[in-house]
Amino acid sequence: MTGDFFLPGNSAFHRFDGRAKLILLVGSAAFFFYPLPPVFLAAALVAWVLVFALTIGLKEAGTPLRSILPVLILVALLTPLFNRQGTPLISVKGMVLATTAGLEETVRMLLRFSGVTLTFYLYFRTTDLQTILLSLRWFGLPFRSSLVVTLAFRYIPHFADLYRQVSDAHSLRAGEGTSSSRGFLKGVKAFFPTLTSVLIQSVKSIDPLSMALEIRGVGGGKARTSYGVLPGGARFFSQMFLSCIIVAAELLPILWR
Amino acid sequence: MSCESIIFEDLSFCYPSYSGLPREPVFRGLSMQLPKDSLSLIMGKPECGKTTLSRIMAGLVPRHTGGTLKGKMYLPGLTSGMPAPQKLMDTLGLIFQDADEQIIMTRCDWEVAFPLESLQVPRQEMVRRVAAALEALGLEKFRERNPGRMSGGEKRKLLLAVLYAQRPDLWILDETLEEIDAPARRQILSFLSERQGGAVVFSSRYSAPLRGYFSQAAVLTPSGFNGPFSLEKKEDLLPALKRDGLFLESSKGLEEPRPSRGEELMKAEGIEFSYPEADSFTLRVEGFSLHRGETVCLVGRNGCGKSTLGRILCGLLRPDKGRLSFHEDGESEKPAHPDDLRRRVGYIFQNPDYQIFLPTVREELLYGLPKDQGTVRKVEEAAELFSLENLDAPPALLSYGTRKRLQAACYYLLKRRIYILDEADSGISYEDFSFMLRSLSDSRGSVVVITHDLELARVVGDRLCIMKDGRIISEYPRGFAGPVRELEE
Numbered sequence: 001m002t003g004d005f006f007l008p009g010n011s012a013f014h015r016f017d018g019r020a021k022l023i024l025l026v027g028s029a030a031f032f033f034y035p036l037p038p039v040f041l042a043a044a045l046v047a048w049v050l051v052f053a054l055t056i057g058l059k060e061a062g063t064p065l066r067s068i069l070p071v072l073i074l075v076a077l078l079t080p081l082f083n084r085q086g087t088p089l090i091s092v093k094g095m096v097l098a099t100t101a102g103l104e105e106t107v108r109m110l111l112r113f114s115g116v117t118l119t120f121y122l123y124f125r126t127t128d129l130q131t132i133l134l135s136l137r138w139f140g141l142p143f144r145s146s147l148v149v150t151l152a153f154r155y156i157p158h159f160a161d162l163y164r165q166v167s168d169a170h171s172l173r174a175g176e177g178t179s180s181s182r183g184f185l186k187g188v189k190a191f192f193p194t195l196t197s198v199l200i201q202s203v204k205s206i207d208p209l210s211m212a213l214e215i216r217g218v219g220g221g222k223a224r225t226s227y228g229v230l231p232g233g234a235r236f237f238s239q240m241f242l243s244c245i246i247v248a249a250e251l252l253p254i255l256w257r
Numbered sequence: 258m259s260c261e262s263i264i265f266e267d268l269s270f271c272y273p274s275y276s277g278l279p280r281e282p283v284f285r286g287l288s289m290q291l292p293k294d295s296l297s298l299i300m301g302k303p304e305c306g307k308t309t310l311s312r313i314m315a316g317l318v319p320r321h322t323g324g325t326l327k328g329k330m331y332l333p334g335l336t337s338g339m340p341a342p343q344k345l346m347d348t349l350g351l352i353f354q355d356a357d358e359q360i361i362m363t364r365c366d367w368e369v370a371f372p373l374e375s376l377q378v379p380r381q382e383m384v385r386r387v388a389a390a391l392e393a394l395g396l397e398k399f400r401e402r403n404p405g406r407m408s409g410g411e412k413r414k415l416l417l418a419v420l421y422a423q424r425p426d427l428w429i430l431d432e433t434l435e436e437i438d439a440p441a442r443r444q445i446l447s448f449l450s451e452r453q454g455g456a457v458v459f460s461s462r463y464s465a466p467l468r469g470y471f472s473q474a475a476v477l478t479p480s481g482f483n484g485p486f487s488l489e490k491k492e493d494l495l496p497a498l499k500r501d502g503l504f505l506e507s508s509k510g511l512e513e514p515r516p517s518r519g520e521e522l523m524k525a526e527g528i529e530f531s532y533p534e535a536d537s538f539t540l541r542v543e544g545f546s547l548h549r550g551e552t553v554c555l556v557g558r559n560g561c562g563k564s565t566l567g568r569i570l571c572g573l574l575r576p577d578k579g580r581l582s583f584h585e586d587g588e589s590e591k592p593a594h595p596d597d598l599r600r601r602v603g604y605i606f607q608n609p610d611y612q613i614f615l616p617t618v619r620e621e622l623l624y625g626l627p628k629d630q631g632t633v634r635k636v637e638e639a640a641e642l643f644s645l646e647n648l649d650a651p652p653a654l655l656s657y658g659t660r661k662r663l664q665a666a667c668y669y670l671l672k673r674r675i676y677i678l679d680e681a682d683s684g685i686s687y688e689d690f691s692f693m694l695r696s697l698s699d700s701r702g703s704v705v706v707i708t709h710d711l712e713l714a715r716v717v718g719d720r721l722c723i724m725k726d727g728r729i730i731s732e733y734p735r736g737f738a739g740p741v742r743e744l745e746e
Contacts, residue, residue, distance in 0.1 A: 006363065008401075128363070128364070129362065129363045129364075129367075130363075130364065130367050151361075158405075161405070165611055166611050166612075166614070168573050168611075169604075169606050169611035169612040170612065170614070171573075172571060172573070172599050172602075172603065172604050173612060173624060173625050173667065173668075173671065193614050193615070194614070196614045196615075197610070197611065197612075197613065197614035200610070200614065200653050201610055201611075204610070204653070205358060207321050207322065208353065208355070208358035208359070209358070210321060211312070211315075211317045211321055211342075211358075212358060212361060214317065214341070214342040214343055215315055215317065215342045215343075215345070215346070215350070215351055216346075216361065216371050216372045216375055217343050217346050217374075217375020217376065218343070218375065219341075219343055220341070220343030220346075220375060221343075222377060223377065224374040224375055224377065225373075225374050225377050225379060225380060225383065226374060226380065227366070227367060227370035227371075227373070227374060227380065227383050227384070227387070228367070
């Protein structure tokens with residue numbers, strides 16, 4: 001079970017200290033929930049897109065946004081209907097469908113979903129699993145909790161990879177006279193059988209995973225030594241300082257208002 | 258007082274029963290004693306309990322699975338009782354049959370270091386042991402590689418590297434050597450026989466690469482052990498192996514008269530393919546063809562591109578360059594679109610669970626078939642042919658061997674022109690594999706067998722294609738008995 005989000009590279013963000021990145025991740029993700037006008041959230045989103053462009057490529061920013069596109073569409077359609085205070089903008093036969101406040105809230109929600117997604121995606125794409133584990137432990141999270149968090153996040157690409165393999169396997173079982181083509185409609189029809197196989201596989205992998213962890217000593221109660229080390233020194237301190245400054249700066253719009 | 262041997266006394270085990278799937282004991286009355294520092298081979302047919310026994314030895318069953326364990330077991334270095342698995346790390350190490358179930362980390366060096374962290378090995382010592390382990394198994398260049406991007410055999414080598422670094426007294430290998438190429442297998446067996454400490458190797462067959470390394474062997478059956486037999490007196494061991502189809506030379510059907518080679522059915526020309534994330538691997542196959550009635554074996558070292566070529570031939574992967582063409586009955590040769598290939602070529606995945614998803618065996622067999630009375634009859638015949646006794650059983654709860662048979666039965670009913678069996682012999686006996694091969698072969702089609710077992714390939718293949726570094730470098734005809742130098746280099 002070795003799915004992984006990490007994309008090896010040598011960008012400045014790859015080389016940024018894992019602990020400093022964790023502070024930046026939490027602070028920046030929280031920023032998208034601050035009670036601020038959408039223009040601030042949009043500025044933050046543009047800033048993250050620029051970071052993508054300078055580190056792992058602009059094309060990478062499209063990947064997570066495409067994956068949450070159905071959610072974004074639902075948010076865009078439903079949020080105005082649940083926020084109808086303020087000046088009406090669209091009415092049909094006396095029924096208000098959209099207001100200024102509703103639209104503003106819709107834009108805020110879309111920016112929030114996109115911003116948080118891009119923030120987390122960039123973090124996991126540029127930080128390897130061992131660094132994440134060591135960083136969490138450095139902040140005081142016990143090893144088992146850190147391992148749970150990292151395995152949980154690692155399970156997502158594993159799940160996706162498993163889905164692809166099962167989907168391939170199922171596409172080979174089309175009967176005579178039927179198409180094994182993987183067009184959109186076929187994909188939708190094949191979704192539930194594929195998901196069933198994937199869920200069965202995932203549930204069946206729980207016991208072997210716990211067995212594998214136990215025979216490697218997890219849960220033995222002893223403190224662990226560490227193969228990986230996180231660097232210290234001036235570089236670490238300056239990057240930590242920079243992260244704290246950025247997170248503090250993100251609070252300024254609230255204080256200013 | 259610490260035990261100096263591996264001792265089983267009247268051991269029996271039964272998994273919990275489920276509705277619609279009552280359980281019989283996996284085995285009963287296991288009694289045997291194996292010397293502590295010996296290299297022992299335990300063979301058995303699929304579903305005889307090899308994996309269960311290996312996990313009982315490691316303290317994982319019935320801890321994780323439930324079930325009823327009776328009898329006694331003593332392992333070297335343990336004074337009494339069975340401690341938790343975490344406490345056994347210095348005493349024994351286990352490698353699972355399915356490598357993907359056991360690999361935890363996303364880098365090879367972290368994977369090897371993980372148990373050393375639990376053992377509180379100091380960092381400097383850890384770094385040294387990780388490097389030595391990777392080098393011993395020929396994995397130095399994979400140090401930072403994600404194991405998810407390695408071949409099945411390479412993953413098993415990685416797990417062996419983990420044990421090498423961990424240094425338990427007793428190694429337990431559950432069908433670990435099946436998918437490892439011959440030179441690496443010899444290297445590992447030599448290491449096991451020379452190291453201090455014992456090893457118990459479980460296997461579904463007794464093949465040439467295993468001979469000459471083990472001091473003794475036993476055959477596991479539902480009613481107990483046959484043996485142990487000293488391998489200096491093979492005349493005692495062979496009857497037990499032959500009875501259970503574990504010995505290639507006696508397996509029924511593999512040497513039966515084969516259909517004669519007919520006209521060309523499929524052709525691949527100028528194929529080139531690279532994985533986007535691969536370092537430097539490129540598959541380049543100038544020409545490869547399949548003829549009606551023939552069985553072609555693809556053999557090569559781990560990571561040479563056998564499965565990649567298989568996936569291209571069945572349409573799962575689209576080559577970057579090159580052309581695939583099909584020549585159907587009465588038709589002229591025409592280019593094969595991936596959709597055409599997926600309808601004409603059956604690819605038997607190594608893991609049957611990727612292709613099984615329906616609630617019952619009956620529904621699995623019916624999937625993809627026209628809904629008429631004739632189909633129902635064909636399904637029942639196929640179930641009988643493939644020994645699938647309970648059509649209403651949930652496939653997810655069946656044993657591995659039964660799921661493999663179900664997988665083969667599904668394809669048997671789909672009547673593909675070409676079948677690609679990717680390491681399908683792994684985890685099943687020669688007898689079961691020969692049955693699968695006979696059922697899927699016919700004079701109108703062709704079979705491609707991807708395997709590490711050169712002995713098997715010599716017997717079943719009309720042609721032996723040797724692959725190396727993404728290329729087919731040589732071919733040997735049926736019956737070729739000489740050394741295959743390309744696999745040794």
